Amino acid sequence: SQKIEQNSEALNIQEGKTATLTCNYTNYSPAYLQWYRQDPGRGPVFLLLIRENEKEKRKERLKVTFDTTLKQSLFLITASQPADSATYLCALPWMDSSYKLIFGSGTRLLVRP
Amino acid sequence: DAGVIQSPRHEVTEMGQEVTLRCKPISGHDYLFWYRQTMMRGLELLIYFNNNVPIDDSGMPEDRFSAKMPNASFSTLKIQPSEPRDSAVYFCASSLSQNNSPLHFGNGTRLTVT
Numbered sequence: 742s743q744k745i746e747q748n749s750e751a752l753n754i755q756e757g758k759t760a761t762l763t764c765n766y767t768n769y770s771p772a773y774l775q776w777y778r779q780d781p782g783r784g785p786v787f788l789l790l791i792r793e794n795e796k797e798k799r800k801e802r803l804k805v806t807f808d809t810t811l812k813q814s815l816f817l818i819t820a821s822q823p824a825d826s827a828t829y830l831c832a833l834p835w836m837d838s839s840y841k842l843i844f845g846s847g848t849r850l851l852v853r854p
Numbered sequence: 855d856a857g858v859i860q861s862p863r864h865e866v867t868e869m870g871q872e873v874t875l876r877c878k879p880i881s882g883h884d885y886l887f888w889y890r891q892t893m894m895r896g897l898e899l900l901i902y903f904n905n906n907v908p909i910d911d912s913g914m915p916e917d918r919f920s921a922k923m924p925n926a927s928f929s930t931l932k933i934q935p936s937e938p939r940d941s942a943v944y945f946c947a948s949s950l951s952q953n954n955s956p957l958h959f960g961n962g963t964r965l966t967v968t
Contacts, residue, residue, distance in 0.1 A: 772954070775956060777957075782961070782962075783961050783962075784858070784945050784947070784959025784960050784961050784962055785897070785945075785957070785959050786959070787956035787957065790954055790956065792954070830897065832957075834953070834954075839953035839954070840885060840902065840904070840909075840949075840953055841899055841902065841910065842887075842899070842957060843899070844896060845896070846896040847896065
C-alpha cells in the first residue's frame with residue numbers, strides 16, 4: 742500500500758536560515774505532489790504543487806523539489822522567519838484516484854528569532 | 855469568498871449520543887472531502903463527493919458514520935452512536951474538478967466524546 746513518511750521530530754532553526762523538510766513515499770509513482778501548511782487550530786492551507794515532470798518549483802521564499810528516482814520531495818524555506826513556524830504536510834494522490842489525497846503526518850517547524 | 859465553513863467549531867458530547875457535523879463548501883467547487891485528524895493517525899480521508907454524489911466511502915470507519923450531501927452547498931457527517939475513540943478534529947475540504955486541484959480546508963470541528 743502507499744506510504745508517505747515525514748520526519749516526525751520538530752525542526753528547530755534560527756531565523757534567517759534555510760529550513761529543509763523531507764517527504765518520502767513508497768510503492769508507487771504519483772503524478773504530482775502537494776505541500777500544505779497547518780497552523781494550530783486551523784485547517785491545512787495549500788502552498789505548492791509540483792508535477793512528476795518538474796524537478797523544482799519556486800514561489801517567493803519557498804522551493805520544492807521532486808525526485809521520482811529517490812521517491813522524495815524536499816520543501817525549503819529560505820531566509821526563514823518566526824512567522825514560518827507551523828506544521829508542514831505533504832500530500833500525494835492515491836493510486837486508484839487522482840482526486841483522493843493521502844497526507845503525510847507533517848513536520849513541525851519552529852523558527853527562533 | 856468566505857472559504858469552507860464548518861460548524862460547530864467544538865462539540866463535546868457523551869458516549870452514545872448522535873453527533874452531526876456540518877460543512878458549506880466554496881461555491882463552484884464540485885468536490886467535497888471529509889477528513890479526520892488525530893495525533894496517532896494524522897489526516898485520514900473518510901469520504902468524498904463529486905457533484906453531490908458519494909464517490910468513495912472506503913475510509914469511513916464503520917456503520918456508525920454516515921455522510922450526506924443534499925445539495926452543492928451543504929454536507930453533513932453524522933456519527934451515531936458516538937464513542938470516545940471518535941474524538942478527533944474533523945475537517946471538510948472542497949476543490950475544483952481538475953485532478954491536481956488543491957484542497958481548500960475549513961477550520962475543522964473538534965469533537966470530544968466523553
